[in-house]
Amino acid sequence: MASSSSSSSSPAARCFTLTLFLLFTCSLAAPLRYQPSPSQLKLDSAKIAAKGQAERMIRSLNLFPKHEANVVFNDQSARDEPRISEKKISLNVSGGPGGGNGPSIKQFGHYAGYYSLPTTKAAKMFYFFFESRVNNSNAPVVIWLTGGPGCASELALFYENGPFQIRDDMSLQWNDYGWDQASNILYVDQPTGTGFSYTTDDSDIRHNETGVSNDLYSFLQEFFKGHSKYANNDFYITGESYAGHYIPALASRIYKGNKNNEGIHINLKGFAIGNGLTDPGIQYKAYPEYALAAKLITKADHDSITSNLVPPCQSAISACVLRYQKTMRGFTLLRLLSNGAVPRR
Numbered sequence: 632m633a634s635s636s637s638s639s640s641s642p643a644a645r646c647f648t649l650t651l652f653l654l655f656t657c658s659l660a661a662p663l664r665y666q667p668s669p670s671q672l673k674l675d676s677a678k679i680a681a682k683g684q685a686e687r688m689i690r691s692l693n694l695f696p697k698h699e700a701n702v703v704f705n706d707q708s709a710r711d712e713p714r715i716s717e718k719k720i721s722l723n724v725s726g727g728p729g730g731g732n733g734p735s736i737k738q739f740g741h742y743a744g745y746y747s748l749p750t751t752k753a754a755k756m757f758y759f760f761f762e763s764r765v766n767n768s769n770a771p772v773v774i775w776l777t778g779g780p781g782c783a784s785e786l787a788l789f790y791e792n793g794p795f796q797i798r799d800d801m802s803l804q805w806n807d808y809g810w811d812q813a814s815n816i817l818y819v820d821q822p823t824g825t826g827f828s829y830t831t832d833d834s835d836i837r838h839n840e841t842g843v844s845n846d847l848y849s850f851l852q853e854f855f856k857g858h859s860k861y862a863n864n865d866f867y868i869t870g871e872s873y874a875g876h877y878i879p880a881l882a883s884r885i886y887k888g889n890k891n892n893e894g895i896h897i898n899l900k901g902f903a904i905g906n907g908l909t910d911p912g913i914q915y916k917a918y919p920e921y922a923l924a925a926k927l928i929t930k931a932d933h934d935s936i937t938s939n940l941v942p943p944c945q946s947a948i949s950a951c952v953l954r955y956q957k958t959m960r961g962f963t964l965l966r967l968l969s970n971g972a973v974p975r976r
């Protein structure tokens with residue numbers, strides 16, 4: 632066993648590293664500002680065609696019209712941009728259901744766009760919506776939320792459970808296991824500031840699940856207004872990782888909205904969280920037990936981790952939560968003192 636003086640700081644440091652790893656594996660897998668290496672820039676003609684198609688799609692959706700950032704401060708011209716809304720899309724996907732003999736991609740109800748959120752100053756939330764591949768308008772409506780926090784849902788769309796996947800030559804192919812086989816599925820970039828979702832007012836940036844779930848609730852209200860034929864369908868909330876925070880919060884928000892007859896009734900039937908991070912203070916101490924049961928570690932390792940690593944890990948988590956709460960109180964105070972005029976970041 633390590634001496635107590637040398638082991639007292641390293642477990643906390645290791646816990647911190649583990650926390651960062653869990654929180655950011657998703658962000659690392661999909662960096663927001665992807666910088667290809669020079670060799671990757673030498674694209675062959677198929678890749679150039681695929682890249683051109685992606686660029687045309689992005690232009691046609693009017694994503695990031697003038698600005699690099701997801702939060703554009705104090706810029707009236709950005710605010711006055713023409714209203715952006717939903718477009719039907721037909722991506723160039725090779726093959727197809729039924730080995731290419733099925734319906735053409737143009738016949739599928741595939742959409743992307745923005746809804747302005749009426750409960751915010753200026754937030755616009757970006758989404759993809761794929762109607763069920765088997766043309767079943769009675770199939771449940773499912774919303775997918777990637778975690779992060781701050782991971783765009785395109786990660787799941789193109790690499791996990793979406794209708795198509797990206798091949799090595801950067802073209803798209805149908806995913807036999809896409810969830811659009813059994814549902815009408817929505818992928819949303821949220822909270823505001825994530826992926827293609829943006830705002831021109833920084834008070835629209837959320838700091839807790841109350842704000843996040845209010846925005847998602849108002850997104851869903853706009854969605855069901857725009858797609859009223861789905862408003863009576865069964866509805867499920869799904870997602871992964873840090874969405875372990877968002878999903879229960881949204882479920883609770885919908886339950887409240889329905890109960891108070893706030894808007895369109897949402898037929899919430901259930902939710903599913905994969906690999907969720909909901910409460911590290913509770914979850915991290917269960918890892919040694921899990922690792923032992925899965926025979927990844929020995930009983931001796933388990934006992935040593937439980938007595939030497941778990942307690943400092945838990946105090947590090949509590950200290951982190953406390954510091955976050957203090958920072959947020961400080962931030963609110965700063966906002967009040969500066970009379971709403973928050974400096975540019």
Ligand SMILES: *[C@@H]1O[C@H](CO)[C@@H](O)[C@H](O)[C@H]1NC(C)=O
Pocket residue numbers: 680684723725802
């Ligand atoms: C779609 O892909 C095919 C080859 O897979 C290519 O020949 C065609 O030019 C592409 N169309 C567009 C609009 O990119």
Ligand SMILES: *[C@@H]1O[C@H](CO)[C@@H](O)[C@H](O)[C@H]1NC(C)=O
Pocket residue numbers: 734738739740764766
């Ligand atoms: C789905 O049904 C509609 C009308 O019922 C039809 O116009 C469309 O082509 C169908 N789409 C697919 C992909 O089969």
Ligand SMILES: *[C@@H]1O[C@H](CO)[C@@H](O)[C@H](O)[C@H]1NC(C)=O
Pocket residue numbers: 836837838839841842
């Ligand atoms: C959530 O954050 C907002 C600021 O975005 C703040 O006004 C509110 O008090 C916070 N709510 C909780 C429960 O912390």
